[in-house]
Every structure is written in C-alpha cells, then in structure tokens.
Amino acid sequence: MSGAEREELRSRVAEANARSRRGRGHPELVPVPPGGLRCAGCWEIKQRRYGALERGDQVEAVRMAEAMGFHLRYAHPG
Ligand SMILES: [Zn+2]
Numbered sequence: 001m002s003g004a005e006r007e008e009l010r011s012r013v014a015e016a017n018a019r020s021r022r023g024r025g026h027p028e029l030v031p032v033p034p035g036g037l038r039c040a041g042c043w044e045i046k047q048r049r050y051g052a053l054e055r056g057d058q059v060e061a062v063r064m065a066e067a068m069g070f071h072l073r074y075a076h077p078g
Contacts, residue, residue, distance in 0.1 A: 001077070013074055041071050 052060035
C-alpha cells in the first residue's frame with residue numbers, strides 16, 4: 001500500500017468514525033488479534049446488522065454494511 005493510499009484510507013476511517021460517533025460506537029475499528037480465529041469487529045458488526053434487519057431498521061442495516069466495508073479494508077487488508 002502506498003503512502004497516498006494509506007492517507008486516503010486514514011481519512012475514510014476518520015470519516016466513518018465521525019459518523020459513528022452519533023450512533024453506538026465504532027465496531028469497525030476493533031483491532032484484530034494476529035492469526036486469531038475470531039474477529040470481534042466482524043462479529044459485532046454482524047450482530048448489529050442482524051438486529052437491525054430483525055427490527056426492520058434499514059438505515060442501521062445499511063450503516064452496518066458500510067461499517068463492514070470499512071472494517072474489512074482496515075482490519076483485513078488483502
Ligand atoms: Zn473483522
């Protein structure tokens with residue numbers, strides 16, 4: 001990853017963070033243990049998304065889908 005890409009990613013993460021502050025935290029930024037079999041970030045985002053879908057909360061469901069996108073790029077690059 002080049003320096004410019006890293007900078008762009010950083011600003012996107014900051015942007016997602018700023019949006020999340022109005023919500024319920026930022027699960028997309030939970031660090032991943034190296035070689036770990038579980039990812040708390042993935043798990044939490046999925047739980048929130050399932051919960052939102054069960055409630056019929058489309059806004060939250062879309063927000064969690066976006067959060068997963070950011071999370072995958074941040075925590076699971078490559
Ligand atoms: Zn993850």
